[in-house]
Amino acid sequence: MQVISLESLGWRQRWAEAYAPYEERYNVGRIALEHKHMYRVFTEQGDLLAEVSGKLRHEASGREDYPAVGDWVLLQARPEEGKATIHGVLPRSSKFSRKVAGALTEEQIVAANVDTVFLVNALNYDFNLRRIERYLILAWESGANPVIVLSKADLCEDPEELAREVESVAIGVPVHIVSAFTEQGIEELRPYVGDGSTVALLGSSGAGKSTLINLLMGEPVQETQAVREGDDRGRHTTTYRELFLLPGGGLMIDTPGMRELQLWHAEEGLGGTFAEIEELAAGCRFSDCRHEKEPGCAVRGGLSDGTLDAGRYESYKKTQRELAYLAAKDDIRARQQQKERNKKLSSFVKQHAKKR
CATH class of the missing domain: 3.40.50.300 (P-loop containing nucleotide triphosphate hydrolases)
Incomplete structure (x- = not known):
C-alpha cells in the first residue's frame, strides 16, 4: 500500500482552508481513478478503494456533483480494509x-x-x-x-x-x-x-x-x-x-481519446480562443453588430482585407451556434428538473398534511 504526503499530491492552502471545518470528522484524499462508480483514492493512509455515500448519491443533482479524477474528497478511511466512503467533494480550482x-x-x-x-x-x-x-x-x-x-x-x-x-x-x-x-x-x-x-x-x-x-x-x-x-x-x-x-x-x-469533442458551457473559453475576432468585433460601429451587412463592421472589414482568415471565422460562428443551441437545451432541462423538484415537494407536503 503506497503511503504519500498530501503535498506531493498537490495539496494547497485553498483546500486546507476548505477542509478545516471537516478535519475532525473526515480524512481527505485525491481521486486517482474512476471506474464504474468505484474510485481509487490517494491518501496519507495509502491507496484506498472507495465508493460514494448514500447521502451524497441522493443529494447529487447530476454527474458534476460526483467525484472526478483529480478531485479532493472528504472520506471516512478504513485503511485496515483498504477501503473508504466518500462523503463530499472540496471546491474545485479548475x-x-x-x-x-x-x-x-x-x-x-x-x-x-x-x-x-x-x-x-x-x-x-x-x-x-x-x-x-x-x-x-x-x-x-x-x-x-x-x-x-x-x-x-x-x-x-x-x-x-x-x-x-x-x-x-x-x-x-x-x-x-x-x-x-x-x-x-x-x-x-x-x-x-x-x-x-x-x-x-x-x-x-x-x-x-x-x-x-x-x-x-x-x-x-x-x-x-x-x-x-x-x-x-x-x-x-x-x-x-x-x-x-x-x-x-x-x-x-x-484520459481516453476524444475524437468528437462536444462542448459544454464555454463562453469565456470562446473569447480566449478567438481573441482576435472578438477584438475586431469590439471595433464595429454598432455594439449589437451581427457581422453580416451592417455598415462599419470591423469583422467584415478584416475578412475583406485578409487580416482575418475566413475558415477561422466560420469555425468561430459554428462554435457560437453550437453553444447557443446547448444553452437552450440546458435551459429546458433546468426547467424540467425544477418541475420535478416542485412535484416531489408538493407530494411531500400533502403526505405530511394527511398525517396531521
Whole structure:
C-alpha cells in the first residue's frame, strides 16, 4: 500500500482552508481513478478503494456533483480494509468539462484541479486545426493553462510549418514539437510537471498521450498501440481517466481519446480562443453588430482585407451556434428538473398534511 504526503499530491492552502471545518470528522484524499462508480483514492493512509455515500448519491443533482479524477474528497478511511466512503467533494480550482456523448445535455468532468492541460495532437494524417481550436476553448474555460504538444514529429516532413499554423490559431499558447521515437522535445515538457503540479493530457485516440506518460514516468505504465494502417488513426488504448504520480514529483492525468469533442458551457473559453475576432468585433460601429451587412463592421472589414482568415471565422460562428443551441437545451432541462423538484415537494407536503 503506497503511503504519500498530501503535498506531493498537490495539496494547497485553498483546500486546507476548505477542509478545516471537516478535519475532525473526515480524512481527505485525491481521486486517482474512476471506474464504474468505484474510485481509487490517494491518501496519507495509502491507496484506498472507495465508493460514494448514500447521502451524497441522493443529494447529487447530476454527474458534476460526483467525484472526478483529480478531485479532493472528504472520506471516512478504513485503511485496515483498504477501503473508504466518500462523503463530499472540496471546491474545485479548475475543471475540464465536456458535454456527455449522445442526446443528453449533461456535463461530464474529464479532469479536476489541473494546473496545465497538454493538448496533444499528432503530426500525421490526423492533424486538425479545428479540433485544436475546440480543445483550446474548453482548456481556457477550465481555468487551467493550455499547452499544445505536437506529437509524432518523426512522421512529419515539416513539423515546424505545422507548428506555425497552430501558433496562428493558438495565440500566446506555448507550442512544443515532440517525438516519442527520437525523444525530441520531451525535456521541454518536464518544467510543467514540477513537484505538486498537475497536468492533464487531452487529445484524440492515437495522438500519443499514453506514450508520453510512459516516457515521463520512465516506465511503461500505460498500454500503447500502433495506429491503424490505411488512415493513420489511433485505436483506443486508454479507456478511463487515471492520475499518475511522476517519479520526480508532479502528477499527470491520462484520459481516453476524444475524437468528437462536444462542448459544454464555454463562453469565456470562446473569447480566449478567438481573441482576435472578438477584438475586431469590439471595433464595429454598432455594439449589437451581427457581422453580416451592417455598415462599419470591423469583422467584415478584416475578412475583406485578409487580416482575418475566413475558415477561422466560420469555425468561430459554428462554435457560437453550437453553444447557443446547448444553452437552450440546458435551459429546458433546468426547467424540467425544477418541475420535478416542485412535484416531489408538493407530494411531500400533502403526505405530511394527511398525517396531521
